[in-house]
Amino acid sequence: MPILKANQLSFKFPDENNWILKDINFEVSSKEILGIIGPNGGGKSTLLKIIVGLLKPTEGLLEFQNPSGLIGYVPQMININRYLPITVIEYLNLQARAIKLLNADAKIKETLKILELENKKDYLFNSMSGGEKQRVLIAKTLLISPELIVLDEPTTGLDSSGQDQLLNIIEDIRLQLKSAFIIVDHNLNQVLRKSDKILCLNRTSHWHDHKELLTKNILEDIYHCELEHLLIHENDLKKGVDQHKNHQFCTHDHSDSNTIKHPFIKRDKR
Numbered sequence: 001m002p003i004l005k006a007n008q009l010s011f012k013f014p015d016e017n018n019w020i021l022k023d024i025n026f027e028v029s030s031k032e033i034l035g036i037i038g039p040n041g042g043g044k045s046t047l048l049k050i051i052v053g054l055l056k057p058t059e060g061l062l063e064f065q066n067p068s069g070l071i072g073y074v075p076q077m078i079n080i081n082r083y084l085p086i087t088v089i090e091y092l093n094l095q096a097r098a099i100k101l102l103n104a105d106a107k108i109k110e111t112l113k114i115l116e117l118e119n120k121k122d123y124l125f126n127s128m129s130g131g132e133k134q135r136v137l138i139a140k141t142l143l144i145s146p147e148l149i150v151l152d153e154p155t156t157g158l159d160s161s162g163q164d165q166l167l168n169i170i171e172d173i174r175l176q177l178k179s180a181f182i183i184v185d186h187n188l189n190q191v192l193r194k195s196d197k198i199l200c201l202n203r204t205s206h207w208h209d210h211k212e213l214l215t216k217n218i219l220e221d222i223y224h225c226e227l228e229h230l231l232i233h234e235n236d237l238k239k240g241v242d243q244h245k246n247h248q249f250c251t252h253d254h255s256d257s258n259t260i261k262h263p264f265i266k267r268d269k270r
Contacts, residue, residue, distance in 0.1 A: 001065060003147055003180055004025035004051070009048055009060035020046050024060070024205045028148070028197070031174050033181045037188055037219075042202040044184045045152070046054045048073075051182065052150055072146035072179075074137045082126050088112075088136055089121040095140045107143060114176065115139045115169060126187060131162035131260030135169065142173070149173075151183045163187065167194045188219070 009024040021043045028034040046095050049055040052073045096104035112118045117134045134154050138197055155163040167190055173179055191266055202204040
């Protein structure tokens with residue numbers, strides 16, 4: 001059963017005619033990773049803001065199955081004064097106190113282990129690499145025990161080794177804690193390889209229940225450019241060509257803190 005489902009989700013700013021998002025449909029279930037890909041200006045950031053409750057959809061509905069479920073949100077960047085000498089363990093303890101976490105020491109220790117940060121708990125946050133900082137931010141989010149974790153460009157600035165390490169840790173989290181993930185990222189290879197489902201977004205959506213239905217031609221139509229330089233392997237994408245003929249393809253308009261009890265989600269109380 002989906003823990004989050006979007007039905008005909010649309011958004012535009014008041015007094016503007018152009019839709020930033022139109023008729024978006026998707027769902028994500030426990031332990032699933034939903035990857036969202038699409039060109040710049042295609043509405044990805046807007047969709048994330050709707051999912052985490054920072055924007056209200058103009059039309060459509062978000063349905064969250066668990067009335068008390070929490071959404072964890074890890075943005076692209078977090079502004080911490082670079083002169084502030086705060087360590088990883090101090091940073092996590094601040095979050096624990098802020099959310100009044102019970103058994104905080106044990107929870108923080110468990111979270112550090114999951115994120116492979118046990119040996120870095122006394123490091124200064126601002127002295128860490130980009131990948132390590134991302135892991136600390138995910139650790140902070142895990143302290144609220146979210147059912148769904150939303151990551152905005154988590155691999156930005158990381159080399160291939162750092163990307164692999166971070167995405168492998170995400171894989172471990174979803175298996176151990178049964179959390180679902182929604183990941184927006186420009187790294188198509190990583191998203192296609194690690195996600196269970198893919199939402200191709202360019203103002204409107206092309207939803208794939210199975211990522212093998214996604215073909216190179218579809219991606220080129222969404223991005224409106226050749227994708228050879230993105231190193232997408234034809235053999236990995238050809239599987240879905242025949243199956244995809246039965247799917248309706250969308251048309252595109254070329255004109256485009258961590259604890260959240262969502263104010264705009266309809267929560268199923270059954």
